[in-house]
Amino acid sequence: MKRTRVWTTGSSVTMLLLSLSLATACSQSGAGKPPQEAPQASVKSKEPVELVVYNVSNAGATAEAFMESDIGKEIKAKFPHVTIKFIATGKGTTPAELAISGQPIDLIISSIYSYPVLADNSLLYDMSDLITKNKYDIGRLEPTAIEFQKLFGNGAIYGFPVSSTPVALFYNRDIFDKFGVPYPKDGMTWDEAYELAKKLTRTDSGTSYYGFATRYPFMYNTNQLSLSYYNPKTQTVSVSDDKFRLFMENFTRFAQIPGNEKATTDNFMKEKNVAMMAYQIGRWDFDSWDMVSMPTFKEAPGVGPQNYSTFMNISSTSKYKDQAFDILMALTSDEYQMSISKSGTLPIVRTPEVIKAFGQNADAASGRNFKGKNVSAFFPQKRPTPSYVTKYDDAIAKRMNTAFADISAGTKDAVTALREAQEAAAKDVAAFKK
Template sequence: MKRNLLQKVFIFSLSCMLILISAGFSTDNKSFADPDNEADTKRTLKVLYWDEEAFKRTYGDLFSKEYPNTDIQVVKVTDALDDIKLIEKHSPDLVMLDPYNYKQMAKENKLVDLDPLIKRDHYDTTTLYPSLLAELKRQGGGKLYGLSPKVGSYAIMYNVDLFKKYNVKLPKDGMTWEEIFKLASKFPTKGDKDSRIWGLSSNIDPMEISRTEGLIGIDPNTLKATANTTAWKKAYQLSIEANNSGVIPQGNLSTKNYYESSAFIMGRSAMAVSPISMLKDLKAANSGVKNYKPFTLGMAAGPADPKDRKSTGNINISNIFAIPASASNVDAAWDFIKYFHGDDYAKEYYKPSNSNNSIGDPLSRMIKEYSGYSVDAFYKLRPNLDLSITRNALYKKSYNVEGKFMEILSKQLKLVADKKKTLKQAVTAIQSQTQAAADKVKKAQKAKK
């Protein structure tokens, strides 16, 4: 009898303990609601966005077709506050963050970890850009706090026929800007401007190189100019050499239309560093330009960072979809994120008849081809968001100081191109004038304190 009583007490105690443990691990009931019941329930999704009509056109109308029971409430952002303060003020369910604010909010535990939701819904992430997922986890301190539907990436596109004609070795994955230029230099640089070919039809300027290689002109933490480093000097030198070489066309080929003005589209350039939209342009030129002569297209991943041939900073991610930790309707926000990273949205986005979409960026939901061309090259390199985050940190110190640096750089390099200064003199001027601009920012910050 006593033994049976002890067993009952033990079972009751164990049951209570399990209930308490379950309650402890269920950190947020709203995050783990039953998705099947949610789909048939009226709910509201509160979103921060700069314009309600623009949101509807880009996202809202498509999502509402799939989830008609979800009422989307767009809070138009007009406050001159940063993203984190806006989120605290308006308490949205869904936010679209730049890499800087994504990293900051992740560090402060202000975002919902998506991994439990991914596991709960058995959400397939295998066809999402794997290197982007890895980078978002890295910036999130090891956790995935957001997904970005579009990735502004580039590829080295090349005219296989011209490479064969001039017996030049084909481009390969992971080439740097310097290697691209050296390869382009193997093509003829002479001939009539109306018939000659070029090795490369993409500008090589220091800012393009800096984006790829992660170079910053001003350290946002110390406000010290860093424009005279070895890497920057090499970027200046390469830019000047490339633009004086005759390898790159100066200006457009024609004023007739966009297609006929492009050396690469018209088959008169061996290479171009281009976004995915070039594929649509090539297909359109084939039917839209009289007597157009198509060519065999090849693509390689690049330009790459010489410090890591498998990565690049030459990438743009402006919207990382994330759910604030304070969100009232996590499941509605998660449904929104899933939809815009899913197959149904990808089919809509890449639809040939989608005239409202220029397809400037590939989706992170990977596809095998677009406009009849393989797009593997756009997904091979790991996107490095460090420079984007650093530049945004600098922007928060002063919204125009980097613009001032670019202005100084452009002016000084033109003096070198015009043979009015040596590169050494120009580098000295770039460094000193950039530091003077940064010192003004530092002085203004001190005056505010």
């Protein structure tokens, strides 16, 4: 029953690499032209310079941790003339406070969810001229990450993805073996995953086993249906249509399986009594886990989760935009991306060799031993159009979290819960706009 999967085998992986090879060649070369070399940092000036790096996504980040990270080490190695001053968001260092104080910022580390507050404080800078000036081929990068940039910025590109988070359906082989249930498989639908979850939710010898766990906010953030809480074209909250109902009913039904109500992602990681978990990779102290591709909606066949990238952006306040762009080119070079890919961080370039190398150097000591694991699950052949992100999303999300809890508990049906969320969120947004 146990299966061993290796990245270098399997027809699906072969097809993925072939499609990536063709896509990369087309995006880089154009019709009839040989592929270009991946751009390298030009390092136009070796003059000593201090660059301010601002992490807007992590209030607990420290300068020491940053300089020991992959990004920090790469800057130190490739740009010895650059001194980094690191700032993390927090009390006194929010985007608004830094903008008011006039604190110079050169590079901003962010997720997509920080873009609205950065835009509100005029800290984003369109890099299009720098991209043209340096003849940088953005076709090398994860296309939906660039698509998000263009959607948010009406064609502007404020930053590049520098890494991404592996997302999949993880499962505990021991639980499947214990109850004689076949392992999940790549290409399942959510309906098939639901049937498996029902079989594996049970109590045995006084121990509760849960069939499935996830976190609603995470599943929305990576949703496969291109759902958005707020429609910027109509300037309205949009959470009560049929697609949102489909999405909500899909995940709340797992919570409604008798005995599965209390399943959490922590149960998968710590108690190890969850059979399947739809979430991001963790660092786990057991090895009997594997993963398959995220199940798909039959209404959106073959569509994987949205890309979950970390971005590096050039600040509008930077006096050293050329030097900052050189760093971005280094962080998106095949050399750097190969290094992080081997260590088990999801790369954001489409170079087949870089993708094929994923996890090769990760070991048990790092908590990410990918030997024999189905790492192809992290690389869906198709991703959805990115969701819109707006400054109203947090307020709307609170209403949607309540709706999810009500539907899961069976106190309200999806139509009622979403209608009430829509009405309440619309009032919240209206008050926010005043």
